[in-house]
Amino acid sequence: MQMEKHSEIFNEIDDIVHPKSVAIVGDSPKGRLYWLKSIVESGFKGTIYPVNPNVDSALGLKFYKSLLDVPGDVDLVIVRVPAAVVPDVVKESVAKKAKAVVVFSSGFSEKDEEGAELEKKLVQIVKGTRTRIIGPNCMGIYCPESKISFRPDTSTEPGPVGFISQSGGHAINFSIAGRAIGFRFSKVFSYGNACDLDSSDFLEYLAEDEKTKVIGMYIEGTKNGERLVRALKKAAETKPVVVWKGGRSEAGARAAASHTGSLAGSTEIWNAVFKQTGVVPVRGFEELLDTISVFVFCPSTTSRNVGLVSISGGSSVSNTDFCVEEGLNVPELSQEIKDRIGEFVQKMGTSVKNPLDLAGSYNYPGVLENVLGIVGEDRRIGSIILEVQVHYTSLIEKLNGTPVSSIIYGGMLEGCKKVRDESNKPVLVILPRTHYEKELARVRKLFINEGFPIFPSVSSAARALHKAIQYYEQKRVRESY
């Protein structure tokens, strides 16, 4: 068996995210022991060294007066002390031969000139040493594989999604909201002001990381544009890279300057970079979640032809609009397929051409299981978008007075699985708003547990699907050279 040779930066960061010991400097009960609880409750199996001269013990752990008092080796240091004290802690981390220091503290280049000077000092301290800095002004690392996290409530189960975020808030929001729609993560990095390790380093790492199948990214700016372009290009050659650029507007760029001290750069330049590197650009948080959903939960496709399934004619019409406006097609099904579907669907008030308006047949046990499977077999169709309006099924249950919904959703799920697993085509499930909120939550979980992507509207699903199609097309073109 041939050993894969990894780059130096890969090995360096891979060591950082798999620490044997973590020191947390500056946590206190007044600060809610945020970091200590995050590491403890994430189930970290290595040694934890809390450091704070004013605390004796908490959570059953002894606190050390200083990092230098810690008896054993320290691989990773997380720092939450006032900005002015951070240089001392970084010096001690270097003395302890720590692999990295996550500087959570803010008050650096994002604040003022003085803070910028302080930040330069940090860089000088680690220069020429084997200690790297993540931050300052960041949340650092979430790696469920090694049970470390920047929150005590992230999933402890590892998975294929990698995320790199200049914003700590977005790193948290993505980890938490992503968890709600079924994402599991390989590594999430929040890197803030990026005084040492920058987006390009994390990109190169995740590109080489076999555990990471898709990379998401939130970026405001970078100090080394050329290197970022190379890193984006290289990463996009190996796996999908979905990039959300913050600070596109002038006012947003001003906000970025006081957020991470970033020079946001012009939108034109960034758009050119996205095009040239083959990454998938998205405009915001919702698009980021939706687009990564397609990459994570769907087989790849380059077909723009969608089979649209819903319960109502009005939805059929407007869902077709959304698909077409996002660059997809809704072609008529082949005669053979229409005939086969016709056997399961009532004649009156329905339409089985595509879009499929199933009306009353939608909630008839067995119909969707068969219809979805048959549509999936049509060679003209590359993927299926299924709109699930739970209030119709809930009403049937209410009117019948018998629990039919488990049969109906069970059949729906079987149909979706046929399309995905037998026809190897994407199935995108739409769950629009309704006042049957509990039922909506229940049905959402049903689909998420079976690994289907969930979207709030056909329009958002169609946009995400089209972005994935464009990525796979470019990939095919690249690979045909």
Place this chain on the structure above:
Amino acid sequence: MQMEKHSEIFNEIDDIVHPKSVAIVGDSPKGRLYWLKSIVESGFKGTIYPVNPNVDSALGLKFYKSLLDVPGDVDLVIVRVPAAVVPDVVKESVAKKAKAVVVFSSGFSEKDEEGAELEKKLVQIVKGTRTRIIGPNCMGIYCPESKISFRPDTSTEPGPVGFISQSGGHAINFSIAGRAIGFRFSKVFSYGNACDLDSSDFLEYLAEDEKTKVIGMYIEGTKNGERLVRALKKAAETKPVVVWKGGRSEAGARAAASHTGSLAGSTEIWNAVFKQTGVVPVRGFEELLDTISVFVFCPSTTSRNVGLVSISGGSSVSNTDFCVEEGLNVPELSQEIKDRIGEFVQKMGTSVKNPLDLAGSYNYPGVLENVLGIVGEDRRIGSIILEVQVHYTSLIEKLNGTPVSSIIYGGMLEGCKKVRDESNKPVLVILPRTHYEKELARVRKLFINEGFPIFPSVSSAARALHKAIQYYEQKRVRESY
């Protein structure tokens, strides 16, 4: 006091939506008694006459063999019999001097030539009589004031939102999803193929109806474009009219033809109509809900200047982008206001210029109550967008081990009320996805119960707000002539 004189069509439709008696023809236990249950469970206080020769009684109500057997007057007839039998029922309705027949049955012009002929027959039957037809191929009327509905699970509480929909599905979805975000309805009309009463009639009615403060509309096409233009213009002069056009794409237009038999018309023509008439165009269901939310729950404004409040710097940056890209501004607050806010907010890691990144201060009891109120007082600011990420507050509660969330959300609500009720400015509340789903539902209800509009993302809120601003600007220009 001067009596307002209403138009003939107003009086006609107002009589139809306030029936003293309703006959339901063709309902049966096999059809789940859908219509009978809808009327009964909506709490209709008048007389209900179920008609079906094959049923003796159900729900404690006697069934009649034919409409002509009904002893008393019949104001409104709802028909669910096979298409071929509908003409006979309409004839009987005319004989009973019914004010209107809602034809739920499909199989008319949306189906084929034969169906189109049958539909013409219906029109001939009522011609010259005082009986009007709604439909065929429609859901008819939902009017909580008179306790009639096309669903047994719509809210029975009346309110300011009127809706006109060519699609029965969208009429249902809007009534159900709107209810979930706090809408209450004056009248909702689903009119399907519009063989007799058309969108223009319902528009003229809702324009004159004092109970209706804002009109939503889903339309696929019309047989009388000139009259629709006049009706849209007149309605938009009296109140906001938010219009969603289905069948914009070629494939969508084809679907519309098999849905309601509509000729969808070109997008260019429709766009010109929207511009010329001063209505507010929206692209889909989500935009419809969001835009109507602003009209229903916010004071009017023509200021594009938004105060953006969130817990994180990353959100501040990207939320600013969304606002600017939707046509709004995020101006820096005045020095006086910034100074006043500074008294409540920690210095480190926050930014109070606008966008406001409150970081840890966000969840400090009392902070948001004061900060929101003060931002609302800034004369440079026309409205506030508040992003509520429940997972931060939930985590504070978890870390503290004490129930602080009621204090935090209570303060937030007080702050929002100050802005809306004392400064008379819109407050838009954003509740993004999270895996704290129960808490999200709870917090959503808190804000909805206090009459605040809820949005899934800043981008959707900003778009809706901008659409409302454009409407109010046009209105001001019109009124200044």
